C-alpha cells in the first residue's frame with residue numbers, strides 16, 4: 001500500500017493510503033455531507049478543479065455502476081475518504097471506486113481523519129491543497145509556498161461546457177438547455193417530460209438560441225465563479241422577456257447577475273443532500289440536494305426586477321428568485337437531485353406548465 005500526502009495551503013499535512021491514479025494533483029478542497037451518491041458527486045462537472053472529501057466515513061460499498069453518472073468525464077481533481085470499500089456488493093456494481101478513478105486518472109487518498117479536515121474547512125473556508133506521493137523528498141514548506149503562489153483557476157465553465165450543440169429529441173415542449181457543465185439529471189428530467197431538447201454550449205448567442213424557436217430555456221448548473229462567465233451573462237440578458245426560463249445553481253447565479261444582482265463566495269459552501277430550503281411564498285420547506293460555493297447577495301436584489309422566492313434555513317442565504325415581470329424562475333439548489341432528495345422535482349413540472357401558459361397566450365394573440 002503506497003502512502004500519499006494531502007498538504008493544505010495552511011501547512012497541515014494528512015498522511016494516508018493512495019488509491020486511484022498515481023499522479024500528483026492540486027485543487028480547492030471542499031467537503032460534501034451526502035451519505036450516498038458518491039458516484040454522482042464524482043461525475044458532477046460542478047466540482048471541476050476541486051478535491052472532494054466526503055464526511056460520510058465509508059465510501060464505495062455499492063461500487064460504481066453504469067447508470068448513475070452525471071457526466072462522461074469526471075472533473076474532480078482528487079477524492080478523499082476515511083475508508084474506501086474494497087469489496088463492493090450490489091447487483092448494479094460494475095467497478096470498484098479505485099478501479100474507476102484509476103481508469104480516469106484521478107488520485108485518491110484514504111485513511112485520513114476526514115472530520116478534522118472538514119473542521120479546518122469549516123473554520124478557515126475552502127482551502128487549496130495538493131495530493132502527492134509520500135516520499136522522502138517532499139519538502140512541505142516548498143509545497144505550501146508553491147500552493148500559495150498558484151493563482152486560482154478562472155472560467156471553469158470553458159473546460160466542461162460542450163464544444164458543439166446536440167439534440168435530445170422528444171415530442172413535447174422545445175427547450176434549449178444551455179450547458180455550463182450540466183449534470184445529466186437535468187436532461188433526464190426534461191426527457192421524462194418528453195421535452196424536445198437542444199443542448200448548447202455556454203457561449204451560444206441569444207440569436208442562435210431564438211432561431212430554434214424554443215418554448216423555454218433551461219440554464220444548467222456548472223463550476224466556478226459565475227462572474228467569470230461574461231459571455232453567458234450577456235446571452236441570458238438578451239433572452240430575458242423573450243422566452244420562459246428556468247435556471248439551476250450556476251444557471252440561477254448567471255441569470256441573477258444578468259438582472260443586475262451581485263454574487264459572493266460563501267466561506268465553505270453548501271454541499272450535501274439534506275439542506276432545508278423554505279419556499280417563501282408557500283411556507284413549505286423542502287430538503288434539497290446542494291453543491292455550490294457562491295451565492296446571490298439578497299441585498300443586491302432590491303435594485304433589480306427580481307424577488308427572492310427561496311431561502312436556506314441553515315444560514316439565511318438566497319436559494320431562489322423569480323422575475324417580477326416575466327415567466328422566469330431560478331433556484332440555487334438541485335431539483336434534479338442526482339444524488340439526493342426529490343422533494344423539489346415539482347419545479348420541472350412548473351417549468352412545463354409555465355411554457356404551456358405562455359404558448360397559450362401566444363395562440364390568443366395570433
Ligand SMILES: NC(=O)CC[C@H](N)C(=O)O
Nearest residue numbers: 221222224249250293294
Ligand atoms: N452546482 C453549481 O452549479 C455550482 C455553481 C457555482 N459554481 C458555485 O459553486 O456556486
